[in-house]
Amino acid sequence: MKYYDKLIFELSQNGRCGCSLPDNGFGETSCTELPTALQRAQAPELPQVSEPDVVRHYTNLSSMNFGVDTGFYPLGSCTMKYNPKINEEIAALPGFTSVHPLQPLSTVMGCVQVYKELSDYLCSITGMSAFTLNPFAGAHGELTGLMLMKHYHLLHGDVSRRKVIVPDSAHGTNPASAAVCGFEVVQVKSRPDGRVDVEDLKPLLDETVAGMMMTNPNTLGLFETGIREIAQLVHDCGGLLYYDGANLNPLIGVVRPGDMGFDILHLNLHKSFSTPHGGGGPGAGPVGISEKLKGSLPQPDFYCGEQEFSMGRISGFQGNFGVILRALAYILMLGRENVKLLGSYATLSANYIKVCLKDCYELPIDSVCKHEFVFDGLKDKSNEVTTLDVAKRLLDYGFHAPTIYFPLLFHQSLMIEPTETESRQTLDEFIKVMRTIAEEAATSPDMVKSAPHNTPVRRPDETQAARHPILKA
Numbered sequence: 001m002k003y004y005d006k007l008i009f010e011l012s013q014n015g016r017c018g019c020s021l022p023d024n025g026f027g028e029t030s031c032t033e034l035p036t037a038l039q040r041a042q043a044p045e046l047p048q049v050s051e052p053d054v055v056r057h058y059t060n061l062s063s064m065n066f067g068v069d070t071g072f073y074p075l076g077s078c079t080m081k082y083n084p085k086i087n088e089e090i091a092a093l094p095g096f097t098s099v100h101p102l103q104p105l106s107t108v109m110g111c112v113q114v115y116k117e118l119s120d121y122l123c124s125i126t127g128m129s130a131f132t133l134n135p136f137a138g139a140h141g142e143l144t145g146l147m148l149m150k151h152y153h154l155l156h157g158d159v160s161r162r163k164v165i166v167p168d169s170a171h172g173t174n175p176a177s178a179a180v181c182g183f184e185v186v187q188v189k190s191r192p193d194g195r196v197d198v199e200d201l202k203p204l205l206d207e208t209v210a211g212m213m214m215t216n217p218n219t220l221g222l223f224e225t226g227i228r229e230i231a232q233l234v235h236d237c238g239g240l241l242y243y244d245g246a247n248l249n250p251l252i253g254v255v256r257p258g259d260m261g262f263d264i265l266h267l268n269l270h271k272s273f274s275t276p277h278g279g280g281g282p283g284a285g286p287v288g289i290s291e292k293l294k295g296s297l298p299q300p301d302f303y304c305g306e307q308e309f310s311m312g313r314i315s316g317f318q319g320n321f322g323v324i325l326r327a328l329a330y331i332l333m334l335g336r337e338n339v340k341l342l343g344s345y346a347t348l349s350a351n352y353i354k355v356c357l358k359d360c361y362e363l364p365i366d367s368v369c370k371h372e373f374v375f376d377g378l379k380d381k382s383n384e385v386t387t388l389d390v391a392k393r394l395l396d397y398g399f400h401a402p403t404i405y406f407p408l409l410f411h412q413s414l415m416i417e418p419t420e421t422e423s424r425q426t427l428d429e430f431i432k433v434m435r436t437i438a439e440e441a442a443t444s445p446d447m448v449k450s451a452p453h454n455t456p457v458r459r460p461d462e463t464q465a466a467r468h469p470i471l472k473a
């Protein structure tokens, strides 16, 4: 064990201190003014270390982690693309970081312009007619969108619509958001080719349906070829069509959800439009609406002004401004011509990996995919090397694991999304390593099953780690 791999408590020496404060001139203060119930019986056991010890401790800790800045991160369903550093510089400009949300509007017109420009770009990329940038995450956008859906029906005096239809391949947040919004969730099945089963959908559609949530391409990375018919059917029964736009990446510059007939959508700026979002934040989930829902966006809204039929308030102020800035910087940095290439490159990268690996990994749905695709584990299952083992072994080779055991449609799901930001060389290296692991699984399965071998943390007991996490030494 290296000296600085020790816990900071083990480095502690009584009386050592990392800083020195000037004498306060008041002498020792006593705690006697605090009620005894609030006083400590003993001094807290804080580590007593020097400044270099603190710096080395945290610097070493930070390098134990894996991030998109340290390696390829092919997480399916979650678009972990590289975040250009110019975004960070723009978001750190003092003119932006020092504004306060309660400042008079006239003093923050630059920020208002940022909101306006980003909303306009999002409208033209998605084909929607207006956006709110208030929601703080994808799931928060979903909730906002569903509240808009509910609000729309209530405005039309339609009180019987309590159901929301969700495909069985949907991201888990879809049924969760619908339930949180008070809807009854009804599942529609997928066909063997992975698309929504329109025949299964038809009997579900009646006057109790508020709408249907979809993502296109769906969670298997497949384009829903029946989307026009589905939109027609949902609209014919009086429902609205909701688009989960966390999967917008492959569509950018190619087709627009607004043109497919979607009425409400959310985007994940922290996915499709870059912003580091490992570990659960920060995010931004703007919601776009079609002409039908005009005037119902949440308040406050800087540039759309007073909304005639506003659904109300869903956040204190105007969303996560830092993420909004990064998204605008990303779009402007690429420019119109390059933004149009995003979707095509994301699609090309995914298909390239899929084709190069499908002889050693099981490909349950073999058709042209969009930005991501799903393997059902290794093709050769004789040594019982699982998807979890493959994922762990990848870490030994310096790649982050793809999404595993999701979607739930297959037993050994291994879901890969390379994004448009990776070079051909990186993709080739990943393919080479995936092939090596398949070979190892055949020749030395125990080695794969006991991986990872060279990461700071080996293989924790997943069940114990989830149920009884040890958060301190």
Ligand SMILES: *Cc1c(COP(=O)(O)O)cnc(C)c1O
Pocket: 077, 078, 137, 138, 139, 140, 171, 173, 174, 215, 244, 246, 247, 268, 283, 285
């Ligand atoms: C990531 C994701 C979400 C949820 O977004 P959060 O920002 O994590 O709340 C919803 N749907 C899909 C398809 C996603 O990939």
